[in-house]
Amino acid sequence: MNGYDISSVQSSLNPASVPSDFVGIKVTEGIGYINPTWETQVKQTLSAGKHLLLYHFITNDSVIEQASFFLNVAKNYANQAILALDFETGTIGNEIPYITLAHRVQAEVWLDYVSARTNGRPVIYMNAATAREFDWTSTASKYGLWLAQYASTEPTGYQSQPWRGNSSYGAWNRPTIYQYTSTGSLDNWDGELDLNLAYLSEDEWQEMAGVAGKSENNTNYTTSDLEDDELMKFTYQIIDAKTGKSQGTIYYYDGNKVVALSHQDQLKIVRQIYKDTTGKDLKQYSWRTDAPWYVRFMQAINQKAPEIAWK
Structure with missing residues (x-):
């Protein structure tokens, strides 16, 4: 053609x-x-x-x-x-x-x-x-x-x-x-x-x-129709309830699984790409060991342990 x-x-x-x-x-x-x-x-x-x-x-x-x-x-x-x-x-x-x-x-x-x-x-x-x-x-x-x-x-x-x-x-x-x-x-x-x-x-x-x-489509598309938000991409850290300090590792949920990041540049590039592609900041949570929401979340997605990002 x-x-x-x-x-x-x-x-x-x-x-x-x-x-x-x-x-x-x-x-x-x-x-x-x-x-x-x-x-x-x-x-x-x-x-x-x-x-x-x-x-x-x-x-x-x-x-x-x-x-x-x-x-x-x-x-x-x-x-x-x-x-x-x-x-x-x-x-x-x-x-x-x-x-x-x-x-x-x-x-x-x-x-x-x-x-x-x-x-x-x-x-x-x-x-x-x-x-x-x-x-x-x-x-x-x-x-x-x-x-x-x-x-x-x-x-x-x-x-x-x-x-x-x-x-x-x-x-x-x-x-x-x-x-x-x-x-x-x-x-x-x-x-x-x-x-x-x-x-x-x-x-x-x-x-x-x-x-x-083909069908009639009069939808007004907005940036709230955002696949990344629908996939719940976010990061979190675990706070030790006794010391009030982070345990050090940042975990990234990519919409399918939790990955323990092994280098600070991994977090930097994930945040940069998310910001560049959605115009929003990637959500970050801090979950304490005395209220282990991170455990409940892992149970909810049926993942026994985080994967480890290779270096």
Whole structure:
């Protein structure tokens, strides 16, 4: 399936007039920007019987707020389109090779949040270097890749077999959608376009877009719809009732099990990632030995002893 993606830069483009099987349209960026022509172009795309992709451009703002913002804006079309996260390193304040674990976790949290609240399966957009040089195993196990990699800057029309370099896509076996040029040339448009090839059948596109399970959705999404809070992630320490002092170990409950942290940097990175991805501080409890709530909690989750984090 052949398609192009557009933003406000192509505000005068009518998707019904420019040939394609699908059109990708930028909807939002960060927690405040809305593409002023996105909905007009969505309606033109759908009225022409074309498939639709809607994407959000990530920034350093709270990722949960970004996902909520995107869904609130795009909600009337969220189950008629493949949804995508545009992950570009320059916009998150770090250039390769300085993408951190926190940035990759943020991207996956956005995808998880959107996936849980729509019928389809979103994809993540990135360039080939970002896909290959960093560990995206967790993300790739759940979500498809929209990969950008260009053979040249020469103008081109649609290609059925575009150049794909060394065919290495990091944690992914292959891209779901492949963007092979930013200098595309198509009828009825004088400017350059990003051209894409989707390795999807009609049925596969519909499934990823969630069209089969489409329902009216007027929900207003808020940051209180927070999976991390629902999973009860928190840390705690045990206070000796006789001395009033901590026993020294910090325990981390990750939503599934309790882990005894073995280094202060482990606590630091857990807190940093939680803050970066939710905009909130990780909850910390102090439980005394004369009121052993930590014992009762371990009983409640059916765990006999904490796991020990390796050093």
